[in-house]
């Protein structure tokens with residue numbers, strides 16, 4: 411899937427406590443999480459007494475100036491956030507971490523995911539007099555934290571109690587970093603939908619959305635943070651706790667299929683290996699199809715194509731090339747712009763595909779723009795046959811947990827059968843991986859449970875409060 415045509419991850423998180431180079435390390439780590447969000451970035455650092463922040467729009471290199479980074483250098487604690495706007499607009503005020511100042515102390519907040527009851531909570535808070543600075547659902551948590559009373563205002567246990575109470579009020583998929591002057595608290599929702607990892611660098615604890623951030627700064631990957639877990643890091647050490655004992659792990663399947671970087675690990679298994687295994691399973695489903703070569707759509711589908719080639723014995727070739735230097739800034743929404751972007755981004759290698767029967771492996775099909783272009787381009791370059799293999803099941807439903815495809819209208823498989831999609835993209839055949847085979851692969855790597863709602867419609871967290879009015883109409887009509 412090409413990013414101009416597909417799903418977009420919402421955010422990348424990184425935080426480190428008690429390191430002399432906290433803000434530099436955060437900046438470096440955020441570079442490796444850039445694929446999780448390119449619309450804005452920010453860092454908040456703590457001196458131990460106060461919080462200081464810097465943020466800006468665009469890629470990390472554009473968002474934060476050298477002067478801004480230099481201003482954060484002296485401080486030993488930092489959190490950083492790369493953002494893709496799916497809920498809330500893409501203006502600067504929505505770029506995280508959010509920083510709040512009050513006479514009770516500073517508070518910074520960064521969030522990956524989507525709160526399904528944010529709208530209702532926000533309305534209730536506004537009715538009680540709260541004024542919001544942003545349109546982001548994450549700000550709701552800050553208001554709830556500021557309002558929560560009891561548990562002993564200043565004590566460590568009192569603060570933990572208040573954070574727990576607030577986390578129990580929000581529903582949805584969230585990985586939160588909550589920074590006070592003297593502590594960093596991270597928490598994962600009770601379904602563990604979004605990834606969050608714990609690491610250590612030179613004796614200092616750090617957290618990140620993906621382990622590739624640890625690799626970038628030379629940190630040790632300790633373990634995956636679990637559903638419902640709440641970890642607090644202070645100068646005194648680390649405190650492991652849970653804000654709830656009622657958990658039901660449903661990690662996002664799309665992290666494995668598409669979002670996460672291939673070198674990132676989940677439960678000590680690289681995404682590359684998981685994708686390769688998905689490709690091997692797909693080869694079993696496509697046994698009846700004869701072909702001369704198999705090619706993967708770069709970059710996210712290369713591992714699946716590799717697995718497919720190993721299992722089928724069909725030689726893997728690089729029949730499609732990706733132009734890595736296509737800028738993002740000129741891309742405007744809309745189908746025509748998307749098609750132009752895909753054309754600029756992918757091109758076939760003529761003398762590899764000419765006169766051959768080609769199997770193309772893609773990790774998923776969302777709108778179908780990329781697949782249509784690829785089939786057409788390969789045939790124009792002389793491919794005799796083009797068979798499309800998808801290393802995930804048909805993507806039919808919107809995601810309400812922080813991924814930017816929020817209406818059925820944007821998803822081709824929500825209204826069309828695989829045969830109709832095959833016809834529309836012009837392929838000689840189209841084969842998807844089955845839901846069961848996908849889960850078999852995940853189980854073989856020790857998954858504790860996966861969200862597959864965009865394939866099956868079985869949403870593990872109730873979405874009633876998050877459904878847009880137009881989606882409710884479609885749902886009622888049975889679409």
Ligand code: SF4
Pocket residue numbers: 603661662663664665808809810811812813861862863864865
């Ligand atoms: S609905 Fe799909 S994209 Fe959203 S969290 Fe579940 S598996 Fe991931």
